[in-house]
Amino acid sequence: MKPKLLVTASTFPRWQGDSEPRFILDLCEAMVDYFDITVLVPWAIGSKEYEDIMGIQVIRYHYFPIHSLETLCYPGAIVPRIREKKLRALLVPFLFISLWFNIWKRLSNFDFVHAHWIIPQGIVQSFFKKNYILTGHGADVVSFNKGPLSRIKKRALSNATKVVVVSKHLEDVVKEICPKVETQILSMGCWTTHFDAKYRVKNYFDQGCNKVILFVGRLAEKKGVTYLIKAMDYIDANLVIVGQGPLENSLKNQAQKYGQKIKFLGAKTHEELKTIYASADLFVAPSITAQDGDQEGFGLVMLEAMASGLPVVASRSGGITDIIIDRVNGLLAKEKDAEDLAEKINLILNDQELLQRIKFESINTVKQYDYSVIGKKYAELIKDCMLETK
Numbered sequence: 114m115k116p117k118l119l120v121t122a123s124t125f126p127r128w129q130g131d132s133e134p135r136f137i138l139d140l141c142e143a144m145v146d147y148f149d150i151t152v153l154v155p156w157a158i159g160s161k162e163y164e165d166i167m168g169i170q171v172i173r174y175h176y177f178p179i180h181s182l183e184t185l186c187y188p189g190a191i192v193p194r195i196r197e198k199k200l201r202a203l204l205v206p207f208l209f210i211s212l213w214f215n216i217w218k219r220l221s222n223f224d225f226v227h228a229h230w231i232i233p234q235g236i237v238q239s240f241f242k243k244n245y246i247l248t249g250h251g252a253d254v255v256s257f258n259k260g261p262l263s264r265i266k267k268r269a270l271s272n273a274t275k276v277v278v279v280s281k282h283l284e285d286v287v288k289e290i291c292p293k294v295e296t297q298i299l300s301m302g303c304w305t306t307h308f309d310a311k312y313r314v315k316n317y318f319d320q321g322c323n324k325v326i327l328f329v330g331r332l333a334e335k336k337g338v339t340y341l342i343k344a345m346d347y348i349d350a351n352l353v354i355v356g357q358g359p360l361e362n363s364l365k366n367q368a369q370k371y372g373q374k375i376k377f378l379g380a381k382t383h384e385e386l387k388t389i390y391a392s393a394d395l396f397v398a399p400s401i402t403a404q405d406g407d408q409e410g411f412g413l414v415m416l417e418a419m420a421s422g423l424p425v426v427a428s429r430s431g432g433i434t435d436i437i438i439d440r441v442n443g444l445l446a447k448e449k450d451a452e453d454l455a456e457k458i459n460l461i462l463n464d465q466e467l468l469q470r471i472k473f474e475s476i477n478t479v480k481q482y483d484y485s486v487i488g489k490k491y492a493e494l495i496k497d498c499m500l501e502t503k
Contacts, residue, residue, distance in 0.1 A: 116499065117222060118148035121212070121238065122229040123186050125152065125171070127160040132380035133188060136301040136413055137229055141169045143302070143488020147496070151223070153215060155208065156180070157187040172219075176211035177204055188380070189358060191232075192252060193333055197359050205233075212237045225499050227491075228273075232257065235269035244502040246495060247273040250301075251410025251431070254283045258290055270294050274498045279411040280432025299494065300435070302487035303416035305479055308387050310422030317392035318376065324350040324462055327393035327423070329386065329414045332358030335407045337399035337428060342367050343451035344399075345374060348458055355381050355389060390421035395461060398427035401448045409433050415443075416482050419475035424468055426457045440467075442474035 122137045141150050145168050156162060156173040158181065164171040177183050185194055185204040195201045212233055220226075226245035228234040231253040238245050247269060257263060270276055270291045278284045279300040287296055318325050326348070330336045338354065342364065345352055352375045354364070361377070368375040381389060390396070396418035400409040408431030415425050415436055425443040427433045437443040444457040461468055480486075 115147065115149045116224040116496075118144070118150050118495065119216075119219070119223040119226045120150060120152045120229070121216065121226065121234040122152065122154050123191060123234065124229075125154040127157040127187060130382045130384065132382050134413075135383055138166065138169070139304060139484050140301060140488060140491060142167050143484040144492050145169060147488075147492035151219075153212075153219070155186040155212075156183055158183065172215070174211055174215040176208045189331060189333075190252070192256065193331070193359055209233050209237060213240065216241060225495060227495065231266050231269050232262075235273065236265050239265070239269040239272040244274045244498065246275045246277055246498055248277040248279070248299075249283055249287065249410075250279055251283065252407045254278065254286050254290075254410075255406050255408060258286075263290070267291055274502055275494065277494070280435045282408065282431050282435075283410060297494065298435075299490055300411050300432075300482065300487065301413055302482040302484040303413060303420055303479060305420045305483045307383075308390060308417050308420035310391050312387045312391040312421070314388055314392045317388065318351065318353055320351045324394040325392070326350050326352045326395050326397055326458065327355070327390065327418070328352070328397055328399070329355040329381075329389070329418070330398070332356050332360045332364055333403075334360065335400055335403040335409060337401040337430075337449070338364055339367060340401070340449055340451045340454060341397055341399040342371075342375065344455035344458065345371055347452065347455035348462075350394075350458075350462065351376070353378060353389070353393065355379070355386070386417065387421065390418050390423060393423060395458065396423040396425045397454070397458060398425065398433060399446070399454055400428045400430040400433060402430060412436060416479050419479040422472060422476075424461050424471045424475065426454070426461060428454070436478065440471075442471060442478045444471070 124134055125137050126133050126135045151170040153172050156175050160173055162173050185201050220243050228238045228245050228247045235247040276294050276296045277299050284296050355378045357380045398415055402408050411432040427437050428448045429445045430448050439445040446454040446457045
């Protein structure tokens with residue numbers, strides 16, 4: 114009989130074909146041969162409370178009596194949702210309490226817990242005796258490291274059987290918070306069979322003979338899209354932006370002067386993205402360090418782009434440098450420097466030898482991050498932790 118694993122998270126697809134990030138679901142799918150998995154996530158308007166997805170039991174819990182007001186977690190992430198509407202902060206205590214209650218009434222049915230994000234999952238889990246591993250993904254690690262919340266963050270990290278982070282940058286931050294905590298770097302991944310250059314559709318963006326630069330991601334400060342738009346002053350190509358977020362309107366206003374040279378496609382599903390990636394010519398991740406210190410945790414969209422046959426230009430920011438080696442499997446530009454970003458984009462678009470070499474190395478890189486590989490590594494880690502705590 115397979116061990117029973119409880120996975121807790123706050124970002125998860127709300128329904129089939131949802132545009133919300135699905136990396137928690139993908140990781141669970143990669144571990145179903147090793148564990149009997151139940152995922153516990155917040156409910157969202159329009160989603161099912163109970164669902165079976167590919168043999169994974171999904172429980173979506175309510176966290177406020179008036180269900181139409183349960184808008185803290187979706188779409189996007191908790192902190193950006195609060196920034197967008199300050200009153201949502203009033204829902205935070207309800208989320209913590211409801212998560213605690215939903216774990217408490219089910220925990221005895223499980224052998225081990227995998228908590229994703231320190232806040233709130235790791236913090237709440239730290240108040241139970243059940244052993245758990247805690248994975249930090251980005252903002253949950255680099256934010257709220259001063260004041261009262263920092264103390265319970267340290268508790269969550271210290272009480273975990275193992276702390277996992279998705280990049281070296283995040284490991285360094287964890288070590289600053291809790292120098293004695295045992296950490297391991299183990300990223301999320303990409304189903305490489307889902308993305309491929311074979312899905313390319315000629316003239317998909319109505320670009321004619323122009324090259325197409327692609328950005329996919331949340332339209333938030335740390336993604337640095339404003340610098341990519343500025344870089345278009347120096348680039349003879351089209352830019353396609355996929356995603357939504359709090360900066361959407363301001364970015365569209367900034368892009369108005371470029372006319373049809375820049376297109377915003379909005380949020381797209383996982384299925385739609387495989388054609389979008391393959392039909393572009395270059396992927397750009399212009400991420401920056403935000404004013405609150407938030408940085409790119411890892412950058413899964415780069416893996417999806419690489420698996421689709423796209424070369425990548427990215428900023429030297431956060432966990433991006435864990436994936437991209439400059440002039441080997443991509444090009445790296447300075448943060449917040451539109452001219453340097455444009456220079457790197459033009460270089461890769463105009464140097465065919467460099468382009469082909471980078472595309473070849475990209476495919477080799479992304480194979481290391483296939484979920485068949487990542488899922489096995491996580492399963493081995495969890496089983497090792499279970500043996501240690503028996």
